[in-house]
Amino acid sequence: xxFLLKKLAFFFLLMVGVSVTAFIFSNYALNHAHNTVHSQTFxxxxxxxxxxxxxxxxxxxxxxxxxxxxxLETFLLKLPASLELIIPAILLAWVLGxxxxxxxxxxxxxxxxxxTQILGDAMNSIPxxxxxxxxxxxxxxxxxxxxxxGRLDYIYEIKPxxxxxxxxxxxxxxxxxxxxxxxxxNHLILPVMTLTIIPLSYVNLQLRNGMKEIHNSAYxxxxxxxxxxxxxxxxxxxxxxxxxxxxxxxxxxxxxxITSTIIIEYLFSWPGIGHWFLxxxxxxxxxxxxxxxxxxxxxxxxANIATDLLNYLTNPKLRRE
Amino acid sequence: xxxxPSHSMNQFNKQYSTHLKILTTALILLTLLISACNxxxxxxxxxxxxxxxxxxPTTFNPQQATSSFTLDASARVLYNRLLEINPQTQxxxxxxxxxxxISTNGRHYVFHLxxxxxxxxxxxxxxxxxxxxxxxIFTFNRQRLNTHPFHYVGLGKYPMFEANxxxxxxxxxxxxxxxxxxxxxxxxxxxxxxxxxxEFASIQSAEYANSLMxxxxxxxxxxxxxxxFKFQQYVPDTFIRYHRNDEYFGIPAKFKTLVFAITxxxxxxxxxxxxxxxxxxxxxxxxxLNIIRKSKAISLLTQTGFNVAYWAFNTHxxxxxxxxxxTALSLAISRKNIIKIIYNDGAHIAHSxxxxxxxxxxxxxxxxSQNRPRSIKLLKQAHWDPxxxxxxxxxxVQRPYNPDAKRMAELIQDDLxxxxxxxRIISYEWGQFLNRLRLGEHQTVLLGWSADNNDPDDFLTPLxxxxxxxxxxxxxFWCDPEFDSNLxxxxxSEGMQKLLYLKNAQQIFKNQLPWLPIAHSKQFLAYQxxxxxxxxxxxxxxxxxxxxxxxxxxxxANTSKKSSNTKVNLK
Numbered sequence: 001x002x003f004l005l006k007k008l009a010f011f012f013l014l015m016v017g018v019s020v021t022a023f024i025f026s027n028y029a030l031n032h033a034h035n036t037v038h039s040q041t042f043x044x045x046x047x048x049x050x051x052x053x054x055x056x057x058x059x060x061x062x063x064x065x066x067x068x069x070x071x072l073e074t075f076l077l078k079l080p081a082s083l084e085l086i087i088p089a090i091l092l093a094w095v096l097g098x099x100x101x102x103x104x105x106x107x108x109x110x111x112x113x114x115x116t117q118i119l120g121d122a123m124n125s126i127p128x129x130x131x132x133x134x135x136x137x138x139x140x141x142x143x144x145x146x147x148x149x150g151r152l153d154y155i156y157e158i159k160p161x162x163x164x165x166x167x168x169x170x171x172x173x174x175x176x177x178x179x180x181x182x183x184x185x186n187h188l189i190l191p192v193m194t195l196t197i198i199p200l201s202y203v204n205l206q207l208r209n210g211m212k213e214i215h216n217s218a219y220x221x222x223x224x225x226x227x228x229x230x231x232x233x234x235x236x237x238x239x240x241x242x243x244x245x246x247x248x249x250x251x252x253x254x255x256x257x258i259t260s261t262i263i264i265e266y267l268f269s270w271p272g273i274g275h276w277f278l279x280x281x282x283x284x285x286x287x288x289x290x291x292x293x294x295x296x297x298x299x300x301x302x303a304n305i306a307t308d309l310l311n312y313l314t315n316p317k318l319r320r321e
Numbered sequence: 322x323x324x325x326p327s328h329s330m331n332q333f334n335k336q337y338s339t340h341l342k343i344l345t346t347a348l349i350l351l352t353l354l355i356s357a358c359n360x361x362x363x364x365x366x367x368x369x370x371x372x373x374x375x376x377x378p379t380t381f382n383p384q385q386a387t388s389s390f391t392l393d394a395s396a397r398v399l400y401n402r403l404l405e406i407n408p409q410t411q412x413x414x415x416x417x418x419x420x421x422x423i424s425t426n427g428r429h430y431v432f433h434l435x436x437x438x439x440x441x442x443x444x445x446x447x448x449x450x451x452x453x454x455x456x457x458i459f460t461f462n463r464q465r466l467n468t469h470p471f472h473y474v475g476l477g478k479y480p481m482f483e484a485n486x487x488x489x490x491x492x493x494x495x496x497x498x499x500x501x502x503x504x505x506x507x508x509x510x511x512x513x514x515x516x517x518x519x520e521f522a523s524i525q526s527a528e529y530a531n532s533l534m535x536x537x538x539x540x541x542x543x544x545x546x547x548x549x550f551k552f553q554q555y556v557p558d559t560f561i562r563y564h565r566n567d568e569y570f571g572i573p574a575k576f577k578t579l580v581f582a583i584t585x586x587x588x589x590x591x592x593x594x595x596x597x598x599x600x601x602x603x604x605x606x607x608x609x610l611n612i613i614r615k616s617k618a619i620s621l622l623t624q625t626g627f628n629v630a631y632w633a634f635n636t637h638x639x640x641x642x643x644x645x646x647x648t649a650l651s652l653a654i655s656r657k658n659i660i661k662i663i664y665n666d667g668a669h670i671a672h673s674x675x676x677x678x679x680x681x682x683x684x685x686x687x688x689x690s691q692n693r694p695r696s697i698k699l700l701k702q703a704h705w706d707p708x709x710x711x712x713x714x715x716x717x718v719q720r721p722y723n724p725d726a727k728r729m730a731e732l733i734q735d736d737l738x739x740x741x742x743x744x745r746i747i748s749y750e751w752g753q754f755l756n757r758l759r760l761g762e763h764q765t766v767l768l769g770w771s772a773d774n775n776d777p778d779d780f781l782t783p784l785x786x787x788x789x790x791x792x793x794x795x796x797x798f799w800c801d802p803e804f805d806s807n808l809x810x811x812x813x814s815e816g817m818q819k820l821l822y823l824k825n826a827q828q829i830f831k832n833q834l835p836w837l838p839i840a841h842s843k844q845f846l847a848y849q850x851x852x853x854x855x856x857x858x859x860x861x862x863x864x865x866x867x868x869x870x871x872x873x874x875x876x877x878a879n880t881s882k883k884s885s886n887t888k889v890n891l892k
Contacts, residue, residue, distance in 0.1 A: 067379065067557060074557070099344055141592050148592040154560060154580040155365040157553075176365065189352060269589050271559040279558055279585070 061291030080163030082272035097203030149269035210242030400523035427509035459527035607665035671838030722769035759793035799835035
């Protein structure tokens with residue numbers, strides 16, 4: 001309970017920080033864009049800020065200038081598209097990262113291990129947009145295996161129900177719904193592949209180092225000497241213990257992931273939050289941007305709290321504190 | 322004791338490495354399977370046309386639109402007008418009006434309307450009657466009268482209707498019977514029929530408007546027209562989908578579905594065109610033209626747009642009030658170089674403020690080509706101060722008439738250095754840039770103009786008249802009474818007389834050189850070779866209503882021959 005309260009207080013403080021920053025920057029940008037330097041008093045500005053906060057609490061995150069739609073509404077409409085990239089990327093990163101890390105324990109210095117190490121280092125230093133471009137050039141425009149952009153070929157008319165294309169295609173009553181499902185899956189592959197690289201190299205590296213350390217520790221050696229099977233050793237002892245710091249750091253990775261999603265969505269014309277965010281910047285719609293920044297911050301913070309909570313529940317040491 | 326764990330380790334190792342192998346193989350197989358399962362649905366594909374456009378429309382009402390992609394997504398797809406301009410002959414042809422009469426004083430226009438025209442039947446509205454005079458009256462009164470219940474609906478502004486002075490020109494519209502309507506003008510206008518063929522004159526349904534009295538804002542977001550396609554779905558920044566209007570009164574469209582795939586990034590548009598995700602792409606960049614020209618599968622449609630890019634001198638500021646200075650600076654510039662580098666040869670050198678395809682621009686003016694010795698001589702005569710620094714204002718945005726003003730300014734700067742004139746480049750954020758220009762803070766500026774009809778007055782009045790100098794659209798602030806009087810006379814005359822006045826005006830412009838006309842850029846549209854009937858209108862709008870797809874290779878060979886005839890000025 002105390003933990004939860006502490007987290008909520010932290011959430012609240014951070015949101016105040018984010019909202020103040022977003023408010024100041026959008027105001028500055030607005031004045032700058034219109035070349036109107038208002039000599040506003042501190043009180044006047046503070047009053048404006050509180051009005052803005054009050055509106056946020058009422059669910060008014062602003063209006064998009066271009067078409068007059070509500071920011072919150074459009075955000076929620078576009079969120080599934082972004083999640084459709086982020087969720088598979090995280091899952092894939094965990095599955096692949098775990099397998100590769102275990103492989104590193106079992107066969108240190110083997111072919112796969114050294115290759116992952118080299119590739120991991122390379123991936124860590126490669127900018128996402130560049131990797132995305134290269135993948136596009138090879139697999140989309142070159143080999144024409146995957147589409148260049150979008151979530152679904154335009155010939156399919158799928159009614160949005162959940163916003164998740166994979167689910168919506170299956171829910172559709174059209175005769176081509178199965179075909180459209182595979183088409184949507186095909187559209188996912190390149191962007192997800194690009195996006196997976198970031199959490200993958202992180203998960204793999206952290207897990208690998210953690211497991212190696214645990215593997216050399218006294219209690220594992222003792223267990224081994226007692227004849228405990230290797231698979232039990234890994235799945236029962238080293239993996240659960242190594243995973244905790246990785247989970248912990250994952251909450252930090254989440255914000256990196258969101259930033260990369262923005263770039264990848266732009267690159268693949270993926271109609272999610274990131275693509276929209278860049279468009280708003282291009283249109284200099286600072287009032288709408290203010291709302292979007294706050295909504296993105298809320299999502300990142302919620303994800304952070306969720307991972308912390310997961311950590312808390314799985315870690316008895318924290319619970320005792 | 323030592324053996325046992327190592328035995329179990331080996332076993333697990335083996336087991337694990339098999340798992341890893343299975344996982345890797347499964348992933349690769351899955352990826353390939355997805356790719357293989359994604360076989361193209363040919364019958365669906367052949368019935369749809371995908372156009373990769375560059376922006377999201379602000380509305381589906383062409384009356385309230387100014388941007389090209391908003392007009393493209395509404396005017397010719399969803400609506401019709403009383404009259405249309407034939408893109409080949411430039412003649413006015415009947416459309417929703419089958420015939421018309423003009424009174425002898427030129428102030429009364431009576432239109433006889435078609436009776437067989439049906440408005441779109443969609444999921445959100447079903448029409449109960451055919452098109453009639455009420456719809457014409459609704460369309461124009463909505464734009465004309467502030468008291469009209471739909472005047473302030475949507476964006477609430479009618480920029481083209483107002484800019485063309487129709488608010489004052491039309492004094493009344495009378496319904497004579499259900500299919501006859503009369504326009505009464507406040508004065509004679511030679512351009513009135515032209516106006517009725519422009520996008521803002523697209524006819525909307527009065528019956529639909531009446532049904533929406535309680536939720537008027539829906540009117541422009543869920544459009545109902547008479548055009549070849551009807552609106553189906555719009556996902557902002559993603560796509561617009563239209564279905565064919567099977568009850569269309571004209572030649573029905575060949576495709577069941579039309580999609581505008583909104584793709585802001587030009588490289589993405591081209592990639593999609595290459596991978597056949599799009600059938601057509603709008604606005605290829607100058608540096609993409611060579612790739613497109615080399616491709617055997619892609620055709621390029623070209624048309625000189627109604628536009629001009631220019632370098633204006635602020636004639637209110639010294640030393641630019643001196644004609645010798647203006648001429649000297651103009652003579653220093655190599656426009657050939659600019660066309661090659663900035664437009665990648667996608668433009669003509671401008672010899673007049675008027676683009677060569679425009680009425681009245683047929684009179685050739687002598688070419689003002691680069692001449693450095695003469696330029697230096699003229700500067701000497703004008704007692705040029707070698708320490709003086711010329712400000713070149715370059716607009717911060719990309720426009721069809723000028724894809725890169727800053728780079729253009731750099732080229733001009735280079736040319737000026739060669740005649741020993743110092744210069745610097747200045748740019749502001751776009752809104753601020755325009756504001757400061759209006760106030761006349763600049764010395765010289767690189768800017769341009771695009772018109773939306775074939776009327777030379779649309780160019781010359783705002784850009785070069787004394788009225789334009791007062792309102793700020795004349796960036797040179799140049800006001801020549803003789804030029805103005807010729808311009809005024811040309812507006813009120815016709816035929817040879819009009820051409821003569823226009824010629825005089827252009828000659829005065831050339832003698833005075835308030836600005837150096839640089840280029841008339843061409844409009845481009847790239848599309849798959851197996852399409853025919855792709856058209857660009859004179860004003861550069863894309864017309865997709867007559868496009869069809871040929872499936873066998875013989876047909877493709879024939880069309881590429883045919884389309885080479887329709888491609889204007891490709892080389």
